[in-house]
Amino acid sequence: MFLVLFLQKKRKALQMKKIALILSFIVAIVTSCTVEPNDVTAERIQNQNLIEPTFMSGDLNNVPYVNLRPQTYTGVTSMQTEVETYQMTPTVQYNYLLLQGSDITLTDAPQSTSILIDIRIPECKWAVGTYNLSDDLTTGINGLDCVARLIEIGGETKTRLVSGSLTITEFNLATSTIKGTFNFTYQRRNGSVYEGSYELTNGAFKYKLDAPFFN
Known part of the structure; x- marks a missing residue:
């Protein structure tokens, strides 16, 4: 048992x-x-x-724009950024990083809402920080100020920036990355005068630093 x-x-x-x-x-x-x-x-x-890449985006008078790319960007083999050199005198030159965003390429027919945004950042501002953003024609190329312009291509309307701000949150040569945010107010040209008050808000950008300058 x-x-x-x-x-x-x-x-x-x-x-x-x-x-x-x-x-x-x-x-x-x-x-x-x-x-x-x-x-x-x-x-x-x-x-x-x-x-x-994410390129550029923003709300233009409450109308969202996304995936705004350089007008020369037609594929992954295209350059995302460009460094422009302005020779002011035989001994003085300024380098500017161009960030361009548009919803059409150079070969596309513009739509009524098509736009072009150019942001130029002088070499002395190639670093994390917040900077004033000025109109490119009013301020000119002085090697010190970040400048921008907006062209409403669809309406063939030129504009003028009144004020703006650019914040670079990352500038990394090791990863070849620049990203940040921006916003500005502007006026539209009507004949020989500029009128109104308009806004670009929630602007953001992320580009690859692939210009030959950085090689």
């Missing part, structure tokens, strides 16, 4: 051990199935961020 009870207890212990092993195996499978897709998704998102 004692031997029978002993064998029954041993058999139950073995059965419980088998059940525990099976449960552990199921938990391991479920855990691996849950974690792996998350890891793959995170990796895919990271790769997309590395490959896909």
Whole structure:
């Protein structure tokens, strides 16, 4: 009788051990199935961020514009940025980084809402910080001020910046990245005078520093 009870207890212990092993195996499978897709998704998102640039975006008088690119940008082999050199005198020259955003390329026919934004940043401001943003024609090229212009291509309307602000949140030559935010107020030209008060808000940019200047 004692031997029978002993064998029954041993058999139950073995059965419980088998059940525990099976449960552990199921938990391991479920855990691996849950974690792996998350890891793959995170990796895919990271790769997309590395490959896909964001260029320029902003709300022009409450109308959102996204994915504004240089007018010369036609594919991934195109340059995203350009460094312009202004030779002021035989011994004085200024380098400006041009960030351009437009919803059309040079070969596209403009729509009624098409725009072009040029932001020029002097070399002395190629660093993280917040800077005033001025009209490019009013301020001119002095090697000190960040300047910008907006052309409403669709309406063939020229504008003049009244005031603005540019914040560079990242300028990294190691990763070839510049990104930040901007905003400005402007007027539209009507004949020989400028009228109204209009705004670009929530401006943002992220470009690759791929100009030959940085090689």
